Amino acid sequence: xxxxxxxxxxxxxxxxxxxxxxxxxxxxxxxxxxxxxxxxxxxxxxxxxxxxxxxxxxxxxxxxxxxxxxxxxxxxxxxxxxxxxxxxxxxxxxxxxxxxxxxxxxxxxxxxxxxxxxx
Amino acid sequence: xxxxxxxxxxxxxxxxxxxxxxxxxxxxxxxxxxxxxxxxxxxxxxxxxxxxxxxxxxxxxxxxxxxxxxxxxxxxxxxxxxxxxxxxxxxxxxxxxxxxxxxxxxxxxxxxxxxxxxxxxxxxxxxxxxxxxxxxxxxxxxxxxxxxxxxxxxxxxxxxxxxxxxxxxxxxxxxxxxxxxxxxxxxxxxxxxxxxxxxxxxxxxxxxxxxxxxxxxxxxxxxxxxxxxxxxxxxxxxxxxxxxxxxxxxxxxxxxxxxxxxxxxxxxxxxxxxxxxxxxxxxxxxxxxxxxxxxxxxxxxxxxxxxxxxxxxxxxxxxxxx
Numbered sequence: 178x179x180x181x182x183x184x185x186x187x188x189x190x191x192x193x194x195x196x197x198x199x200x201x202x203x204x205x206x207x208x209x210x211x212x213x214x215x216x217x218x219x220x221x222x223x224x225x226x227x228x229x230x231x232x233x234x235x236x237x238x239x240x241x242x243x244x245x246x247x248x249x250x251x252x253x254x255x256x257x258x259x260x261x262x263x264x265x266x267x268x269x270x271x272x273x274x275x276x277x278x279x280x281x282x283x284x285x286x287x288x289x290x291x292x293x294x295x296x
Numbered sequence: 297x298x299x300x301x302x303x304x305x306x307x308x309x310x311x312x313x314x315x316x317x318x319x320x321x322x323x324x325x326x327x328x329x330x331x332x333x334x335x336x337x338x339x340x341x342x343x344x345x346x347x348x349x350x351x352x353x354x355x356x357x358x359x360x361x362x363x364x365x366x367x368x369x370x371x372x373x374x375x376x377x378x379x380x381x382x383x384x385x386x387x388x389x390x391x392x393x394x395x396x397x398x399x400x401x402x403x404x405x406x407x408x409x410x411x412x413x414x415x416x417x418x419x420x421x422x423x424x425x426x427x428x429x430x431x432x433x434x435x436x437x438x439x440x441x442x443x444x445x446x447x448x449x450x451x452x453x454x455x456x457x458x459x460x461x462x463x464x465x466x467x468x469x470x471x472x473x474x475x476x477x478x479x480x481x482x483x484x485x486x487x488x489x490x491x492x493x494x495x496x497x498x499x500x501x502x503x504x505x506x507x508x509x510x511x512x513x514x515x516x517x518x519x520x521x522x523x524x525x526x527x528x529x530x531x532x533x534x535x536x537x538x539x540x541x542x543x544x545x546x547x548x549x550x551x552x553x554x555x556x557x558x559x560x561x562x563x564x565x566x567x568x569x570x571x572x573x574x575x576x577x578x579x580x581x582x583x584x585x586x587x588x589x590x591x592x593x594x595x596x597x598x599x600x601x602x603x604x605x606x607x608x609x610x611x612x613x614x615x616x617x618x
Contacts (some may be wrong), residue, residue: 282481
């Protein structure tokens with residue numbers, strides 16, 4: 178009798194412990210809430226901020242506030258992302274699912290460059 | 297400036313061949329409305345107010361054409377909410393030239409967002425010009441979203457690769473180049489290996505006395521690299537033209553007139569018909585320059601080019617829209 182109750186007690190403790198662990202894990206939290214979104218403002222022929230550091234799973238949104246159209250194109254081959262041309266107030270979003278450093282530029286004005294560091 | 301003579305000549309340089317300094321002086325006046333013409337090996341400049349009185353035949357030379365650029369059809373912000381209107385004014389200017397141009401060169405950024413209706417509108421407006429033939433090269437705004445596929449479908453007939461080509465008019469050899477595709481991050485305009493090889497071959501068998509006109513969107517000389525105003529591999533292209541006695545390079549992209557002479561090569565950029573941009577380094581970025589409405593037309597323009605057979609350089613004259 179005693180062994181059985183001890184066993185049950187242990188099992189319960191393990192279950193409870195597992196439950197606490199799961200509740201605390203970032204994956205669990207991310208599923209329960211919206212992933213973080215971070216904006217990059219495009220203005221005066223530049224990306225602001227030029228270097229953006231985000232957590233894995235973050236959706237970055239570029240908003241063109243300039244009076245000239247721009248694009249957001251990754252420099253990888255094959256390209257991780259490539260926006261259509263963005264006129265003033267148009268947006269482009271990309272979710273960074275992998276860790277790494279992603280450099281990009283405006284394919285219309287290639288001197289405009291930026292970087293997203295995903296950790 | 298010299299004394300104005302009876303027939304409106306401002307300066308009679310009276311030198312044999314090209315007086316480079318004289319030509320440069322002439323170019324500096326172009327912005328204020330002087331007409332510089334090579335006649336009989338002599339560079340003469342005439343004030344625009346007297347141009348109408350001069351003998352049209354004397355001025356006509358043998359080949360006359362117009363360069364326009366950067367119409368940006370679809371742009372609708374300050375300083376120009378009506379790029380359709382200003383393009384129409386440019387066409388009126390073209391139609392008002394004393395010597396009717398044979399054709400028009402459009403050095404790109406025809407459209408603002410590569411939209412079909414934008415190209416259609418420009419085509420429609422240019423149909424109103426007395427010069428019926430228009431030769432294009434694309435700007436970076438003309439090849440958005442599809443790497444220039446639509447541009448080629450519209451304007452690529454008879455061209456190679458991304459839309460480069462050459463043709464001859466009255467003994468002058470014209471070369472249209474494309475330097476707005478495959479741009480690399482942090483880079484400038486680029487011509488690319490395939491186009492350069494084609495160009496080397498294209499000019500190989502031409503006599504060195506053949507006048508050459510090269511036209512491309514982004515300047516083929518280093519105007520201001522910080523703003524992307526230059527072409528990475530243009531030196532290679534210019535090397536293929538070293539043997540020629542007269543080379544004229546016509547570009548757009550920077551929305552202001554600029555000239556430079558280097559040996560036998562005259563570089564020239566045209567004003568835009570849509571909106572002005574700041575001079576190199578005079579603003580944070582090369583975006584549209586906002587100016588009072590009454591000043592706008594004085595910062596937009598067309599370029600008239602005349603060639604007299606046997607003479608050294610082409611006469612390149614800029615005039616504003618108002």
